[in-house]
Every structure is written in C-alpha cells, then in structure tokens.
Amino acid sequence: MERTMGALAAHNHRRPVIALVCALLLSVVGLLSARHLSLNANLVALLPDSFESVQAIHSLEERFGAQGWVVVVGEDADPAQLQRFADDLAPKLEALPGIRYVEITRPSSFFKSHALYFLSPEDLKEVERRIDARLTWERQRANPLFVSLDDEPAPSLDFSDIEKKYAGGAVTRLSSHPSDYYLDPAARRVVVLAKPETSSADLTFSTKIVGEVQGLLRQQHLSKYGPGFHTEITGSFQKKMDQQAQITRDVAVSSTVATVLVLLYLLLHFRSVLSVGLVLAPVGAGLAWTYGLVGVAYGRVNLLTAFLGAILGGLGVEHGIHLLGRYLALRGEGRSSEASTREAFTHTGGAALVSALVAALTFFVLGTSQLRAFREFGVIAGVGMLVLVLAYVVVLPAVLGLVSRWGWTPRASSTETTEAPLGRIITHRRGLLTAVSVLVVAGLLTQLPRLRFDYDISSLQDQRLDSFVLDRAVNQLIGYSQVPLVVLTNSRAEEAAVVQQLQARKQQRGANSTVDFVAALTSLVPERQEEKQAILKDIGKLLKGVPEGQLTPQQRQQLAELRGQVEAKPFTEADLPRSVRQQFEGRGGPGTGFVLVYPSADQSDGQAMRRLAKEVRGVRLPDGRAAVVAGEALVQADIFDTVAHEAPFILLGSMLTVLVAMWMTLGGLRTALLCLMPTVVSLFAVLGLMPLLHMEFNYLNILVIPVLIGTTVDAGVHLITRLASPSSDFVQVYSETGKAICGGLLTSAVGFGALLLADHPGLNSIGALANVGFGMNLLIMLVTFPALLLVLSERKRRHRAVSPRPRGEHLMKEGQGPHRPTPSH
Numbered sequence: 032m033e034r035t036m037g038a039l040a041a042h043n044h045r046r047p048v049i050a051l052v053c054a055l056l057l058s059v060v061g062l063l064s065a066r067h068l069s070l071n072a073n074l075v076a077l078l079p080d081s082f083e084s085v086q087a088i089h090s091l092e093e094r095f096g097a098q099g100w101v102v103v104v105g106e107d108a109d110p111a112q113l114q115r116f117a118d119d120l121a122p123k124l125e126a127l128p129g130i131r132y133v134e135i136t137r138p139s140s141f142f143k144s145h146a147l148y149f150l151s152p153e154d155l156k157e158v159e160r161r162i163d164a165r166l167t168w169e170r171q172r173a174n175p176l177f178v179s180l181d182d183e184p185a186p187s188l189d190f191s192d193i194e195k196k197y198a199g200g201a202v203t204r205l206s207s208h209p210s211d212y213y214l215d216p217a218a219r220r221v222v223v224l225a226k227p228e229t230s231s232a233d234l235t236f237s238t239k240i241v242g243e244v245q246g247l248l249r250q251q252h253l254s255k256y257g258p259g260f261h262t263e264i265t266g267s268f269q270k271k272m273d274q275q276a277q278i279t280r281d282v283a284v285s286s287t288v289a290t291v292l293v294l295l296y297l298l299l300h301f302r303s304v305l306s307v308g309l310v311l312a313p314v315g316a317g318l319a320w321t322y323g324l325v326g327v328a329y330g331r332v333n334l335l336t337a338f339l340g341a342i343l344g345g346l347g348v349e350h351g352i353h354l355l356g357r358y359l360a361l362r363g364e365g366r367s368s369e370a371s372t373r374e375a376f377t378h379t380g381g382a383a384l385v386s387a388l389v390a391a392l393t394f395f396v397l398g399t400s401q402l403r404a405f406r407e408f409g410v411i412a413g414v415g416m417l418v419l420v421l422a423y424v425v426v427l428p429a430v431l432g433l434v435s436r437w438g439w440t441p442r443a444s445s446t447e448t449t450e451a452p453l454g455r456i457i458t459h460r461r462g463l464l465t466a467v468s469v470l471v472v473a474g475l476l477t478q479l480p481r482l483r484f485d486y487d488i489s490s491l492q493d494q495r496l497d498s499f500v501l502d503r504a505v506n507q508l509i510g511y512s513q514v515p516l517v518v519l520t521n522s523r524a525e526e527a528a529v530v531q532q533l534q535a536r537k538q539q540r541g542a543n544s545t546v547d548f549v550a551a552l553t554s555l556v557p558e559r560q561e562e563k564q565a566i567l568k569d570i571g572k573l574l575k576g577v578p579e580g581q582l583t584p585q586q587r588q589q590l591a592e593l594r595g596q597v598e599a600k601p602f603t604e605a606d607l608p609r610s611v612r613q614q615f616e617g618r619g620g621p622g623t624g625f626v627l628v629y630p631s632a633d634q635s636d637g638q639a640m641r642r643l644a645k646e647v648r649g650v651r652l653p654d655g656r657a658a659v660v661a662g663e664a665l666v667q668a669d670i671f672d673t674v675a676h677e678a679p680f681i682l683l684g685s686m687l688t689v690l691v692a693m694w695m696t697l698g699g700l701r702t703a704l705l706c707l708m709p710t711v712v713s714l715f716a717v718l719g720l721m722p723l724l725h726m727e728f729n730y731l732n733i734l735v736i737p738v739l740i741g742t743t744v745d746a747g748v749h750l751i752t753r754l755a756s757p758s759s760d761f762v763q764v765y766s767e768t769g770k771a772i773c774g775g776l777l778t779s780a781v782g783f784g785a786l787l788l789a790d791h792p793g794l795n796s797i798g799a800l801a802n803v804g805f806g807m808n809l810l811i812m813l814v815t816f817p818a819l820l821l822v823l824s825e826r827k828r829r830h831r832a833v834s835p836r837p838r839g840e841h842l843m844k845e846g847q848g849p850h851r852p853t854p855s856h
Contacts, residue, residue, distance in 0.1 A: 032696075036384060037377030040428040044372045047436075050429035054316050054422070061323025068322065069331045070279060071234070075666050076333055077404045084669045087661035091517050092230045094617045095625055096131060098662065099267025099514050101244055102505055103223040108257035113221035114212050116256045123247055124225045129240040131613075134224040135212060138608045142206035143592075145599045147567055148557045149202045154193050155566040161188060162573050169578070200534075201550035204629070205611075208510055215508045222505055224513075226613075227268065234275060237268045265501040267514060273498045274791070281789035282337050289341040289785035293348055293778050300352065300774050305439070306359075309430055310351030314344055317422030321415040335408045335731070338786060338794065343412065345782020346390070346742055347419040349775030350383045353749060354423060356771045358431065359441050368435035372428045380424070382752045385696045386745025387420040392692050393741025396684045397734060401673050405734055412738075454765040457817050461825075464818035468811070472712060475719025482718055484675075485727040486637030488667060491793030511547055511629050516647060516662035518626040525652050526553040529626045532650050545643040547631035552604055552615045560601035571597040634664050637671045637730075644668035674730045685737040686711075689744055697748070706747035709816045710740055713808040720803060731793040732800045735783075739804040742779055746772045746812045754820070765817060772812055780805035 043050040078085050091098065103124070105116045117135040124133045147155065164186035197203055213222035225244065229236045241264060248262050297307040318340055325332065332339075357379040361371035391413040398409030457464060485491075492499065506513060518533075520526050530551050537544045557563070574594050579587055604612065615625050628647055632639035644665050650658045689710075693703035714736065721727070750768050754761070783805070786798025 032384060033377045033381035036380045036424060037373045039424055040376035040380065041369055041373040042428075043425055044369050044428040044432035044435075047429035047432040050425050051433070054426050054429070057323075058316050058319040061319040061321070061326075063323070064326035065319070065322035066326075067330070068326050070275065070282075070337050071331050071333055075663065077402055077670055078666060078673070079401060079403050079406075082401075082666075082669055084661070084665040087519075087659050088230075088663070088666065090519060090659055091661035094519060095517055095661075096617065097227045097230045098517070101130075101225040101227060101241060101264065101268045102266035102502070102513075103225065103244065103248070104263045104265060104501060104505065105221045105223070105256070106261055106263065107219050107259040108221075109219070110214060110216045112256040112260070113214055113219070116253075116260070117212060117221050117223050120223055120251070123251075124223065124244065127225075127240070127243050127247065129228050129236065129243065131226045131228055134226070134610045134613070136608070136610055137205065137208055137211050137213065138611045139206045139208050139211050141608050141611075142202045144596060145602060146202065146206065147596050148560055148563055148599065148601070149197060149200065150193065150563070152559060152562050152566060154196070155563055155570070157193065158190060159566060159570045159573065161186060161190070162570060166573060166576055201548045201554055204511060204548045205550070213509060218504070218508075220504070220508065222508060224266075234271070237272055241268055241272060263497070263501055265498045265505060269498045270496070270502060273496045274492065277493060277496065277790050278334065278337065278794070281786075281791055281794060285338060285785035285788050286341045288788055289344065289781050292781045292785075293345065296774065296777060296781070297348070297352075300770075301355070301359075303441075305434065306355060306441075309355055309427060309434075310348055312430055313351060313422040313426040314347040314419065316426050317347055317415070317419035318343060320422065321411065321418050324414060324418075325411055329407060329411075333404045333407060334794070335404045335734070335797075336411050339408065339411055339415065341785045342782040343415045343419065345779045346416065347422075348778040349745070350387070350420060350423050351427070352774040352778065353379050353383055353771045354427060356767065356774075360767055362441050368431060372431055376424065376428065378752065379749070382745070382749045383423070384420055385693065386748050387416045388696065389689050389692045389744050389748075390741035391416040392688045393685045393737055396688050397681060397737050399684070400677050400681060402670065402677070408734065451762070451766040451769055453813065454762040454769070454817075457765070457814065458761060458821065461818040461821040464814055465822050468815040468818070472716050472719075475716050475723075478719040478722045479715075481722035483722070483727045484733075485729045486641075486671060487635055488637055489633075489635030491729055491731060491791075491796070492635075493790050493792060512634065514634065514663065515550075516628040516630070516643075516660055516664060518628060518647070518650065519659040519661065520624045520626060520652065522624075523553045525658070526551040526624075526626055528653050529650055529658055530554045533626070533628060533647065536646055540646065543642075545630055545632045545639055545646055547629040549626060549628050551626040552607075552612070555607060555611065556602065556604055564601055567597040567599070628660070628662075630664060634667070637667060640664045641668045641671055670730055674733060678733055681737055682740075685740045689740055693744070693748070697751075702751060705820075706751050707744055708819075709747045709808060709811045710744045712815070713743065713804065713811045714739060716807050716811070717800075717804045720807065721800075724803065726796075726800060726803070729793065729796055732796040735797055735800045735804060738801065739808070743776070743805070743808040743812075746776060746808065747816065750812070750816070750820075761817075761821065769813055769817075773809065776805050776809045776812070780809075 075085055075088055080086065080089075103120065105113055105120075108116065121133045121135045124130055142149075147158075150158070165188050168186050210216075213224070214220070227236070227240050229240075244264060248264075253260050253262065294307060294311075297310055298304065301307060301310075321343065322340070325336070329336075354375055357375040358371050361374055362368065366374070394409045394413035394416065396409070398406050398413060400406050400409065494500070502513075518529050520529055530549050530553065533546060533549045537546045537549070571594065574590065574597065577590060579590065614627070617624065630639075630643055632643060634640060647660050648657075648665075650660065652658050690703055690707055693706055694700050697703050697706065717739070749772060750764075754764055780802050783798050783801035786794045787802070789795050789798065
C-alpha cells in the first residue's frame with residue numbers, strides 16, 4: 032500500500048496537468064451536486080422512519096394535521112382593547128389558505144355552567160343530601176320553639192372531597208381560568224392561536240404561513256387598539272424557523288472563522304503563502320467531492336452534518352501538515368522534488384492512510400447508529416476521511432510537480448527543522464514526567480463517578496431567542512401544554528376505552544404521573560344526563576329556600592352560580608363550543624378518533640418524557656390492538672432511549688475496530704496497542720476532567736467520544752512509525768513529527784472549535800468537549816507518551832544488556848526512540 036501510494040504520487044508529480052484537470056472536473060461535478068443541499072434541523076428527522084414514534088407522527092399529520100400553533104400575541108393595551116383585537120383578527124386569520132381554524136376563547140363559561148353534569152348521579156345525590164341537611168338544621172334553629180338537646184354542629188356544606196375526585200379531569204382544567212379569552216390583564220397581553228394545515232416539520236410551509244401571518248399583521252391599523260399596542264409571533268412554527276435560521280448563521284460564521292484560523296495557523300507553521308495553498312488545495316477538492324456525494328446520497332444535511340465541512344477541513348489539513356512537512360524536510364536534505372514526493376507519500380503518506388482508514392472505520396461504526404443524525408454523520412465523515420486522503424494523493428503531488436517545473440524551490444527556513452527544547456527536557460526527565468502523568472491521570476479517574484448525562488433538551492436550544500421567551504409566557508398564560516400527545520382511535524367506544532385506561536394509570540401513579548389531563552369528545556359529553564337533570568331540579572328546589580339575608584356576599588355569589596348550574600340543560604357534542612369541537616376534528620372535518628393527552632411535566636425534560644412514554648404507551652383498544660400514540664415528546668423519549676442503549680456498543684465497537692485496523696495495518700498487536708495508548712489515556716482523562724469543568728454529556732455531544740478515538744490515534748501512528756526506523760534520533764524525530772502532530776491536532780481542534788462560536792447550545796457543547804479532548808491528547812502526545820516511550824526503551828535496553836541478543840538486533844542509543852524492524856517501515 033505504501034509503495035502504491037508513493038508510486039501514484041510520483042506519477043501525478045510527473046503528469047500534473049492530467050491529475051489537476053481530473054481533480055477540477057470532479058470538484059465542479061461535486062459542487063453542482065451539492066448546490067441544492069438544504070438543512071433539516073427537525074427533531075423527528077433524527078430518527079429513522081422505522082421507529083414507532085416517527086410512524087405515529089406521520090399518521091398523526093395525515094389524519095389530525097399540524098401539531099402546535101402559529102401564536103399571535105397582542106401586547107400593551109387595556110383588556111377591552113385586547114379582546115377587541117382578538118375578535119377582529121380571528122376571522123382574517125381563518126381566511127388565510129394555510130390556516131384550518133383560529134382559537135381566541137376558552138370554554139370556561141360553558142363548562143362552569145354545566146359542571147354539575149360531570150358529577151356522577153351518586154355524587155349529585157350526596158350534594159342534594161348535604162344541602163337538605165343544612166337547610167333542615169337552619170330551619171330548626173330558626174324555630175323559636177326548637178330546643179336543642181345537644182350541641183350538634185351545623186351539617187357541613189364543604190364539597191371539597193367531591194371536588195377532589197374531579198380535580199384532574201379535563202373539564203376542571205378547561206374551566207379553571209377566570210377569563211374566557213386567553214388574556215393576562217396584568218401583563219397587558221392577549222393570545223390568538225392559529226392552527227395551520229401542515230406540520231411545522233415542513234420548513235417551506237412554515238416559512239410561507241408565518242410570512243402570510245406577518246403580512247396580515249402589517250396590513251392592520253394596530254394604533255386603534257392603543258398608542259403602545261404591538262404584536263409578536265411565537266409558537267412551534269416560529270420557534271423552528273428561528274432555530275433553523277440560527278443554525279444557518281452558525282454554519283456560516285463557524286465555517287468562516289475555522290477557515291481563517293486554519294489559514295493563520297498554516298501561515299505561522301510554514302511561513303510561506305504557497306505552502307498554505309499547497310495544503311488547502313487538496314482539502315478544498317476533497318470537500319467538494321464529499322459534499323457532491325452527500326448531495327447525491329441524501330440531498331440534505333442535518334443538525335450535525337451541516338458542520339462537517341469545518342470538521343473535515345480541520346482533520347484534512349492535518350494530513351497536509353504531515354505530508355508537506357515531510358516533503359520540505361526531504362528537500363532540505365538535498366533530494367529532488369519527485370524523490371521527496373515519492374518518499375513522503377510512501378512513509379508519511381502510509382501513516383496518513385492508516386490514520387484515515389482507522390478514523391473512517393470509527394466513523395462507520397458510528398454510522399451503525401439508529402439515530403439518523405449520528406448515522407449520516409458517521410457515514411459522511413468516514414467517506415470524507417478517505418476522500419481527503421485520495422485528494423491529497425491526486426492534488427498535492429500534481430501541484431508540487433507543477434510549481435517545481437516553474438522553478439520553485441523551498442526556502443531554507445521552510446526545510447530546516449528547529450530542535451525542540453522540550454525534546455531534550457523529556458529525554459532527561461522522562462521518569463519524572465511519566466510518574467507525574469500517571470498520578471494526574473489516576474487523580475482524574477477518581478472523578479468518573481461524578482460524570483452525568485444532561486436530559487434537559489431545553490439546554491440544547493437557545494432559550495434566549497425572542498420566540499422561545501415569549502412561548503414560555505404564553506404557556507403560563509394558557510395554563511397547560513400547547514402541544515398535547517394524540518392517541519388515534521376510530522370510534523367513540525375506542526375513545527372512551529382509551530380515556531378510561533389513561534385516567535386509571537394517572538390515578539395509579541398519583542403524584543408521579545406525568546399526565547396533566549386527558550380529553551376526548553366522548554369525555555366532554557357526560558352520560559346519564561336526563562337522570563342527572565332530574566336530580567339537579569330537586570337541588571334547585573332546595574336552593575330556592577336558602578335565606579339569602581343570612582349569607583355573606585361571597586356566599587351569595589356562590590349561591591347564584593349554583594342556581595345557574597342547576598338550571599343548565601343537557602347538551603350534546605353539537606352544543607359544545609366551537610373552540611372545543613374543532614380541536615378534535617381531523618383534516619377531513621368533523622369525525623371521531625382523537626384523544627388528547629396533556630403532559631404535566633415540561634416537555635424539554637428528557638427523563639420526564641421517558642416516563643411519559645411509558646405511561647401512555649401500551650394502551651389497548653377494545654379489540655386488543657395497541658393504540659397509536661403520537662407526539663414529539665415520544666420522539667424525544669426514543670432519542671434518549673436509543674442513545675442510552677447504543678452508546679456502550681458504539682464506544683466499545685469503535686475501540687475494537689481501531690485496534691483491529693491498526694493491528695492489521697501496522698503488522699503487530701504490540702505496536703497497535705502502543706499507538707492506541709495515548710488515545711485511550713487521553714479519553715479517560717477527559718472523562719475525569721468533565722465533572723471538574725462542569726461539563727455533561729447530552730444526546731448531541733456524546734458522539735465526540737468515538738470521533739476522538741478515530742481522529743487522535745493518527746498522532747501515535749506518525750510518531751511510532753518515524754521512531755521505528757533504525758538509527759532514528761529521538762530529539763530530531765520529536766522536533767519534526769511533534770511539530771506536525773501539534774499542528775494537526777490544533778487544526779482538528781479548530782474545525783470543532785468553530786462550534787464554540789455557535790449560538791446553538793447543543794452544537795456549542797460539541798465544540799467544547801471536542802476541544803477539551805484534543806487539548807488533552809495534545810498534552811499527552813507531546814509530553815506523556817514520548818516520556819513513556821523512552822522509559823520503556825530504557826527498560827528494554829537494560830533487559831537486553833543482561834540477556835543474549837539475537838544476531839543483527841538493533842540497539843537503541845541514549846535519547847533514541849524504539850524501533851520496529853518490519854518490512855513495511
């Protein structure tokens with residue numbers, strides 16, 4: 032493989048025009064294929080379509096329509112003007128082609144006036160009995176001839192025990208607000224809820240419908256509602272648009288900053304503008320080829336793969352630093368350009384190929400994940416690593432051949448390797464440095480039990496965005512979740528069965544339940560209404576005899592409400608307020624089939640959503656089939672469950688894959704273990720350092736661990752392969768290779784470090800953890816690992832000094848590295 036790489040590089044060096052024309056044509060094709068790539072940051076897109084929660088979401092969108100709302104908020108006016116604004120805007124919003132219906136009022140008044148119909152006949156009888164007992168007692172005390180033989184207390188009119196039985200029901204929750212409008216007088220705010228036709232996952236539709244609402248608001252004369260009156264838009268549609276726009280900005284900013292930082296470092300590293308171009312030309316070609324393949328295979332990028340350009344760019348530059356650095360060193364020894372190219376690509380190129388293969392295999396292990404974002408990240412990154420090596424073999428020798436024909440020769444400052452003082456320090460203090468490193472790593476390992484996983488999804492979203500801030504205020508004003516789970520059913524009998532089971536589960540779990548209330552049309556129209564009406568008439572007759580003169584003002588108000596409630600007539604579904612009925616109508620209009628489950632827990636709490644999923648899943652329909660439960664909360668639960676299940680296997684698989692790949696390519700298990708050791712040590716050190724830095728894993732940044740395994744192992748490969756050469760001098764190799772290792776890890780860190788500039792907290796956490804990992808690996812590669820190699824070399828030399836040595840065996844000199852006399856190196 033090494034000889035093939037060297038021969039191919041030499042061929043492209045001799046015929047640069049052919050190689051560069053081929054590279055240019057492939058780059059043009061790649062850019063054309065990638066020009067229509069779009070970003071899909073939807074949460075549902077993280078899981079494959081085979082998941083039950085994803086299939087349920089699709090079924091829900093077909094039958095029920097969109098989840099969530101376009102929420103228009105009017106602010107800074109008195110309550111009367113706020114109500115007037117809501118009344119004026121509602122019909123205009125409903126006239127928009129993408130809006131199914133608009134909701135501006137609560138059903139509070141209707142359900143309050145009919146509240147007694149939702150009590151059981153037995154409880155109504157108990158209410159009647161208590162009122163009758165109290166009136167009898169009052170009449171007896173009012174009779175001057177009555178003589179009480181005991182101190183009997185007045186019969187209680189406390190109905191709190193009965194109210195408690197129905198406190199968690201849908202009717203109680205829907206009628207608990209004093210205002211019929213979604214109005215907060217103190218905050219001078221009113222809310223108008225518009226239900227679109229299509230899901231917010233369709234970003235094109237979301238942009239269109241929010242744009243139409245914004246255009247409608249601009250046409251209104253808002254000043255008539257008050258001098259300071261203004262409007263804002265929030266809700267799931269606006270939030271997803273804002274988040275998408277933020278990620279797009281983050282991609283642009285992070286990629287630009289990463290490019291600038293890499294340019295500055297390369298200029299500092301090589302002190303030559305041409306050298307910078309020589310390194311970046313293959314990277315640019317490789318990225319164009321890679322994203323061309325992405326355009327053909329996927330047609331879009333997700334939350335993670337959107338940043339792969341910056342990440343692959345940083346990782347790819349590392350190969351260029353090693354290859355060009357070795358080329359310049361060989362030119363400094365007096366070799367010709369073609370000979371230097373062949374030699375650099377034969378040995379250093381072989382190490383680069385090994386490291387790229389290992390990194391690609393690690394990414395491909397990540398590509399086995401069921402999480403679509405991780406799978407696509409792994410596949411694209413793995414292919415990208417191999418494509419970048421191919422681009423270097425094709426482009427870099429060709430450019431070197433072209434510029435050498437034009438008479439370019441590297442400056443002496445570019446070909447000379449300055450001796451690194453740290454190399455001498457490590458040589459003389461290897462024992463001390465090794466001991467200190469062991470103690471530090473051991474200390475960090477004691478922190479592993481404090482390592483935590485962050486299940487709060489809100490911490491991975493920028494809660495400072497205006498739409499997110501306003502949405503929290505709207506949720507508080509409404510009093511319950513805007514986005515309930517939906518159980519899909521096909522008949523009233525199925526609705527009733529689902530409601531009964533979910534309410535039973537809620538009661539069984541008590542305070543641990545994650546369900547706030549359950550609502551369906553069948554549960555909002557009580558049974559046995561004729562029987563209950565007869566009881567209410569009897570209660571009404573009793574209430575007529577209540578002496579109002581003896582009541583307090585508050586009691587008189589309660590009596591008036593109760594008299595109105597007993598006069599309420601039986602009702603059917605058709606009598607329910609339109610604002611209630613339309614919430615249970617599918618896209619095809621009136622019908623059955625939807626039970627709404629409102630969570631009591633914050634839907635950004637991943638652990639709570641996992642408990643919610645367990646509570647609502649497995650509900651059975653009357654025929655024994657499992658009911659379909661849909662909602663983004665269940666998608667979140669599946670994401671966390673998948674990460675928890677797959678993480679150990681992916682980490683173990685990555686480690687074993689790297690070990691086997693290095694064993695096969697380096698020709699020995701001992702050498703493979705030695706090259707892998709800095710990565711393993713730095714990985715455990717990072718895990719121990721995370722609690723000290725108050726860093727936690729989340730479902731996004733956990734992918735950094737297998738990425739670190741695959742991308743940091745090449746540093747050990749480069750160092751070991753150079754030291755394996757007979758008569759290699761440790762300080763000289765350390766000075767040359769250590770500089771390249773430092774540059775490679777720094778540019779890799781820059782690729783991930785660009786994510787530190789992202790406003791999206793989840794992407795920011797990826798950049799932070801990756802940079803801690805690269806920094807720890809750099810420290811271990813430059814100090815701990817070289818010192819350990821010298822200690823092991825010294826022990827081996829002492830052991831050989833007292834034992835017979837095979838004929839022809841090489842001895843390491845003081846200050847030299849270990850060598851491995853294998854044919855490949």
